[in-house]
Amino acid sequence: MLIGFTKRAGRNFFGRKTVLTQSGGLFRKTRIIDFKRTINQIGYLLTIEKDIDRTAFVGLVCFENGLTCYILLYHDLLLKIGSLINGFSNKFITNSSTFLFNIPTGNFIHHIELKPGLGGVISRAAGTSSFLISEEDSFVFLKMSSKWMLKLHKFCVAVSGIVSNVDNHITRKEKAGKNRHLGFRPKVRGVAMNPCDHPHGGGEGTGSPPAAHKTPWGKLTKIPTKRKKLHLLKKKTKKVG
Numbered sequence: 001m002l003i004g005f006t007k008r009a010g011r012n013f014f015g016r017k018t019v020l021t022q023s024g025g026l027f028r029k030t031r032i033i034d035f036k037r038t039i040n041q042i043g044y045l046l047t048i049e050k051d052i053d054r055t056a057f058v059g060l061v062c063f064e065n066g067l068t069c070y071i072l073l074y075h076d077l078l079l080k081i082g083s084l085i086n087g088f089s090n091k092f093i094t095n096s097s098t099f100l101f102n103i104p105t106g107n108f109i110h111h112i113e114l115k116p117g118l119g120g121v122i123s124r125a126a127g128t129s130s131f132l133i134s135e136e137d138s139f140v141f142l143k144m145s146s147k148w149m150l151k152l153h154k155f156c157v158a159v160s161g162i163v164s165n166v167d168n169h170i171t172r173k174e175k176a177g178k179n180r181h182l183g184f185r186p187k188v189r190g191v192a193m194n195p196c197d198h199p200h201g202g203g204e205g206t207g208s209p210p211a212a213h214k215t216p217w218g219k220l221t222k223i224p225t226k227r228k229k230l231h232l233l234k235k236k237t238k239k240v241g
Helices: 166-170 176-181 225-240
Strands: 002-004 029-031 042-050 057-063 068-072 084-086 097-099 108-110 120-122 130-136 139-143 149-153 157-160
Antiparallel strands (some): 002 029, 042 084, 097 157, 108 130, 108 157, 130 139, 139 149
16 A cells, blocks of 8 residues: 655754755655564565665565555565465464564564564664574563664564565665655755854865864764763663663
């Protein structure tokens, strides 16, 4: 199912631009994806499509009970239109969705839930996956592609395998217009502006910015990386806990 939506990138509640490098983009419709993957049926792949909002390939699947939905496809060189797609299973089957405690340790998984029943939110980008390390009591431990260690409840649902379109990171955009279609506006350095436009502006050649780096609105920026990482770590552990 395709639905249209109103673009709000780079704008606030009043519709005014607040982010200088985000705006516009190509008019587009998005596909509604089944992120819960709880249909306990065997399906057939009807189409393989590229959604403009996702880096991975999506596929339209028709299940035996007549339901059709879009899902994120897994990486498989033999996957083609008409292939069998496994739905939810209470035991481990390759490339099917199941509970984390059913998946043997040492496997790559994707489309992982943070909390049981909320739908997959982790490892959904093209070519990404997480590595299942161990299981302990009611929890499992996994390592994400960003090297973060995560502790999740064993009744969270995940899909074994790797997300499709693994070569996405080496594709070239080829022209500046492609970036504009994706909603990115040109970026101008503050040191190249006039003093009235940015705190870094003015000066002779590269004589600016001054001692402190500031945003276009005069607030201090570029805080030490270590402090940033500690802040993110506290934020992440609170969410998981």
